[in-house]
Amino acid sequence: MGAGLTPLGRDFFARDVLQVARDLLGRTVRHRTPAGVVAVRLSEVEAYAGESDPGSHAFRGRTPRTAVMFGPPGHAYVYFSYGMHWCVNLVCGSEGTAAAVLLRAGQVVEGVDLARSRRVAAKRPVDLARGPARLTQALGVAREQGGADVCAGGDLQVLAGSPVTDAEVAWGPRVGVSGPGGVTPWRVWIADDPTVSAYRVGGRRTP
DNA sequence: CCGGTGATGGACT
DNA sequence: GTCCATCACCGGA
Numbered sequence: 001m002g003a004g005l006t007p008l009g010r011d012f013f014a015r016d017v018l019q020v021a022r023d024l025l026g027r028t029v030r031h032r033t034p035a036g037v038v039a040v041r042l043s044e045v046e047a048y049a050g051e052s053d054p055g056s057h058a059f060r061g062r063t064p065r066t067a068v069m070f071g072p073p074g075h076a077y078v079y080f081s082y083g084m085h086w087c088v089n090l091v092c093g094s095e096g097t098a099a100a101v102l103l104r105a106g107q108v109v110e111g112v113d114l115a116r117s118r119r120v121a122a123k124r125p126v127d128l129a130r131g132p133a134r135l136t137q138a139l140g141v142a143r144e145q146g147g148a149d150v151c152a153g154g155d156l157q158v159l160a161g162s163p164v165t166d167a168e169v170a171w172g173p174r175v176g177v178s179g180p181g182g183v184t185p186w187r188v189w190i191a192d193d194p195t196v197s198a199y200r201v202g203g204r205r206t207p
Numbered sequence: 208c209c210g211g212t213g214a215t216g217g218a219c220t
Numbered sequence: 221g222t223c224c225a226t227c228a229c230c231g232g233a
Contacts, residue, residue, distance in 0.1 A: 046225070055225070057218095065218065082226050083215025089225090102225060121228065133226055209233080220222085 004028065006160045010151045013073035017092040017099035021047040021188050022169060024090075024101060028109065028161035031139040038111035038118075038139050040129045041161055042103060044189035044196045048089070050098035055186075058098035068147045069098040076156060078136075078146035085133035086142045090150065090158070104132045105189070105197040114140075131197045164190055 008027065013020055030039040048056040050069070057079065058069045068077045069091055077089040077100050093099035108115045108128045115128045115138040122128045129135040136142070141156065148156045171185035189196045 048225080057225080060219080063218075079225085080217065082224065083217075085226050087225065104225090131227070209231105211230090211232105213229090214227090216224105218223090 004159060004161050007151065007153065008158045008160060010072070010074045012158075013090060013092050013151070014094065015092070017047045017049060017101060018184070018186075020090075020092045021045045021101045021186075023163065024103075024158070025169060025188060025190050026162045026164040028159040029103065029106070029139060030110070030157050030159055031141055031145075032155040033140045035140065036111055036114045038115045039109050039159075040106035040135060040139060041109045042106040043193040044105040044187070046102040046104055046187045047092075048100050048102065048186070049184075050093070050100070056098065056100070058100075062098075066098065069100050070096055071147075074149060074151040076141070076145050076148045076150060078141065078143060080143070081133065086136045087132040088136050088139075088141050088145070102132060103135055104187075105130050105195050106135055107193075107195045108138055126194045130195050 024042050024045050027042050028039050050056055051058050053059055058066045062070050068075055072095045073091050073093060075091045077091055079087055081087055087102060089100035089102045091100050106129045118140060119128050119134060119138050129138040145156055148154060150156050150158050168190055170189050170191040172187040173185055
């Protein structure tokens with residue numbers, strides 16, 4: 001097995017959430033179900049700082065829904081949105097801080113046929129996992145994967161994949177949130193990657 | 208290519 | 221009752 005297939009361990013997720021977000025680019029999320037395996041190379045993610053973050057589901061404290069985020073890093077926080085979509089986050093940082101990274105887009109690199117059967121509306125291959133709910137649907141992730149430990153050798157894993165250099169990384173501010181100490185660029189994506197989700201403003205490369 | 212909008216259900220006030 | 225960390229479709233240009 002190549003180095004790219006090595007699963008990322010808990011230490012990877014236990015770091016600062018912005019660092020984890022950036023380092024998740026180019027990594028592979030892999031999900032095994034009875035129907036088969038689909039893997040996605042991440043091209044865009046978004047960081048949520050936790051209880052202190054007005055944009056986070058954890059902002060108003062721990063609830064039954066958000067309990068997973070307050071637990072140890074390396075677990076999946078899956079939530080249901082707009083009555084029809086599932087989205088997946090990976091819990092980061094120290095236990096209790098409720099930091100997490102939302103997986104927003106990527107390229108399907110394994111199980112394209114299965115992904116296409118789950119995403120009939122996708123016209124082009126780049127649309128299969130272009131957007132947080134599309135990515136989740138392509139992977140076959142839903143309610144059952146809520147709380148899954150991605151560092152335990154289970155059906156849902158994050159593999160080392162092919163990480164990107166700083167020159168390939170673009171950052172952008174999250175809409176509607178302004179921190180007291182200035183603007184934090186919460187969104188990170190691979191510049192010029194066609195699988196990055198459509199709504200994109202003010203993209204710029206980091207120095 | 209672009210913007211507007213309906214669909215649809217659960218969490219929380 | 222209100223608010224969504226969204227998507228797909230439709231019509232206009």
